[in-house]
Amino acid sequence: MAESDHGGGFHVPSISEFFPPAIFFEGTPFEINRITLVRIVVALALVLWLWLSTRHAKLVPGRAQSVVELVLDFVRVQIVESVLGEKVGRKYLPMLTALFLIILAMNLAGVVPFLNIAGTSVVGLPVLLALWVYVVYLGAGIKKQGLGKFLKNSLFPSGVPPFMYVLITPIEFLQVFVLRPFTLALRLLANMMAGHLMLVLCFAATHFLLLEGGGLIKATSALTILGGFGITLFEIFVAFLQAFIFTLLATVYIQMSLEEEH
Template identity: 55%
Template structure:
């Protein structure tokens, strides 16, 4: 087909008409025969577009693009603009309130209210809500704080570990709450703040337990390493201890919640598109995306709990590495 097309183009590029077949050179006759043969094989080559049709098509492109941009182009996938909503309160005051900030405030208030209602009248024989809250606190105390730090240091740092666990969990589950529909941990700000809190506590606990110089010496010049190896080991320890730990805490939580939110929005936006904009037989795809949305919702609950647990566990582990004598 490419040989036929090249011959047709060569034949069409000659502006001189051919009034008589006998006056045409043999090479030109071969081109004409190739042209007619290619047109018989490819019907779409029989009537090439005129210049007027091409001009009309080119002039129509901006209009088509504008209609697509205004919503006439069909399904629009979610983007990062989901995470940068407009300010609707106190704009320009330094205390701007947008949708993300509102979700954080509501999650914090609901968490505090729930804990207050559950524990304000604590009894020796707990009720259902009190039992659930006590089981959650016992899990954090025994499995995370005591498991990583031991009983003495676990009791010291239990308030921090519990605050991180329940705070992150409350902020994570807002991604599946109707009308909120976004985890405020999907933006890097809140995970970064919590990672910096862990970072400061980690360094402060190490300095308090060992002294400033002894702490830095233990972190940067590990015992048992040959002195010539410090040329390689010390830069690695600097990056690992003072850079990689807070960065890993921040990015792990942020990206997990960001991807989860995008998957949920994609599934439910596709469901709306297939049901209400396309319709017909394509609604069957909407059923599939709806089922996928509910499946990802259940998975997002698991991820919310798991990420809160991992963050609290790593925070306890980093503190333990700072206060331990040999590590």
Template identity: 55%
Template sequence: MGLAVLAADDNQFHPPSVGDFFPPALFFEGTIFEFTRINLAQVIATVVLILFLVLGTRRLRVVPGRFQSVVELLFGFVREQVVYQILGERDGKRFLPILTTMFFGILFMNLTGVIPGINIPGTSVAGVPLLLALTAYVLFIYAGIRKHGGLRFLKNSLVPSGVPVYLMPVIAVVELISTFIARPVSLFLRLLLNMMVGHMMLVLFFAATQFFLLNMDWFTPLAAGTFALGFAFTLFEIFVYILQAYVFTILTAVYIQLAVAEEH
């Protein structure tokens, strides 16, 4: 399962570590095509997402069945509560496909963290959150330049209206850092660190359960306690997975809205 577990040779408990996010290669070890358990999680999440969308939309009915209802509910949530609510219908229609893809992609990648045998989110290594953050950044820049042109977009982003002339250089530097550096970095770190910390907490609870149950019989009540905490935290993590997909997508929509606004 890739969890930090008891080492058989020394009978000592080994807590989770950053090493969990650098699992041994499954295929092509030592090459640029090295394939690990985390890559497997990403592939599984992608395949399941494609099947979910294809099977849920290939035979649409006026009176939807249960599966179609679930798919439509999720699509409707992203469209109405995330995209249209922030961008409005006109701008929202332009960015709805990519924002919907972003939401579902993050959600399904996150959920691999609770799949038995994988037990690690596909977003818990830097590559995927970084790619998503760069995508959000490119969308922000593209939306602003297309709406206002390059110079006007840069002026709106760096110098808010009403700023005194003598403060413009200072404000421009502050806005440059906060708008063009802090935003993508915060998107990247928020998703990555939430997934890393959540995985390590789950590892800690279940590794402790294994340790107490298999090696310290008189601590069976503690094993039951850590297992209960692990189960409860698993449910909490599922909520966090959904929340992080929502937060990342809605922040991307907010940044796009700020880019297309007349003034900040």
């Protein structure tokens, strides 16, 4: 479906969706575009929600406090303690809980009216979060084992014939120092980008078919809008799933770094 001479027609969503023009401070290091603004709004909303829900914490929680405690217990029991154990997990629980909440909030922004794009759908934030995990799990391993022993256990797995280290060690190096943070960021980014493009495609098609389509073509807009609502529900599920997977993998990487032998 081609565009008309007056600029109408169906506009196919593209990668340009993730590179909006500047809104404030254009051309400076502090440039703010729509996605940056979404991140700021979500971060402030998350902090405000946590503060309002817990500022008058009670032994018998109200609804808002119950929701916060439900999320905190989920991260503590289902992710942190199940992988690291209660004693070790207590040390990393604040960091991993913050990670889960940040990713979940930023992901859900993609289905919030007037925001309509996930804060994690542009590479900067996923990379920053992956680097946070990277520094923590390397630091945890080096602090517990010492640099030399950590490198030995990571790059020269026990039980492997010495001649195999020529093949195994480069693979282990890539896995520990390159692929773990790279795949963490890439998995989150790709899922959020794909979800946004599908939503834009469905609702842009609905707009075009309903307002510019002729005859029976208008009726097909019912299919695209149903598809859009279906994808919206799916995106909510993906938002939770990606927050869970990212946090779970971060916990697993910390646990692997703390192990003295793999």
